[in-house]
Amino acid sequence: MSGPDPSLAEGSHRSDIALRLQGITKRYPLVLANDHIDLEVRWGEILALMGENGAGKSTLMKIVYGLVSPDEGSIQVDGQLAKIHSPADAIRLGIGMVHQHFMLVD
Ligand SMILES: Nc1ncnc2c1ncn2[C@@H]1O[C@H](COP(=O)(O)OP(=O)(O)OP(=O)(O)O)[C@@H](O)[C@H]1O
Ligand SMILES: [Mg+2]
Numbered sequence: 001m002s003g004p005d006p007s008l009a010e011g012s013h014r015s016d017i018a019l020r021l022q023g024i025t026k027r028y029p030l031v032l033a034n035d036h037i038d039l040e041v042r043w044g045e046i047l048a049l050m051g052e053n054g055a056g057k058s059t060l061m062k063i064v065y066g067l068v069s070p071d072e073g074s075i076q077v078d079g080q081l082a083k084i085h086s087p088a089d090a091i092r093l094g095i096g097m098v099h100q101h102f103m104l105v106d
Pocket of ligand 2: 059100
């Protein structure tokens with residue numbers, strides 16, 4: 001198992017933007033959960049994502065963490081296009097997640 005990408009270590013960033021989401025869209029059969037979401041998070045920035053129940057916050061975070069595949073849009077980590085297909089991919093890129101609900105093995 002490989003660890004986090006060493007090029008993402010403190011002080012050696014390629015871009016001022018740690019995470020950039022562009023046009024992230026996720027449709028479920030009955031609802032458009034994320035509608036072309038653009039979001040930038042800078043290194044060291046602490047951001048609160050706020051919205052009513054069902055607004056699409058968890059869906060967006062699950063996309064960043066590789067648990068849900070977006071229908072459209074792109075993710076960049078430190079200025080590089082990131083292909084995040086699983087939590088393992090996310091962790092390699094330095095992205096962690098603390099879930100709202102317990103996520104234990106069934
Ligand atoms: N796996 C799924 N299948 C179908 N619909 C889903 C699925 N996951 C989420 N949704 C729907 O997508 C919408 C966004 O849900 P999401 O869980 O992202 O909202 P949220 O902002 O995290 O809400 P909460 O504040 O309640 O945690 C809701 O209408 C929800 O019912
Ligand atoms: Mg949620």
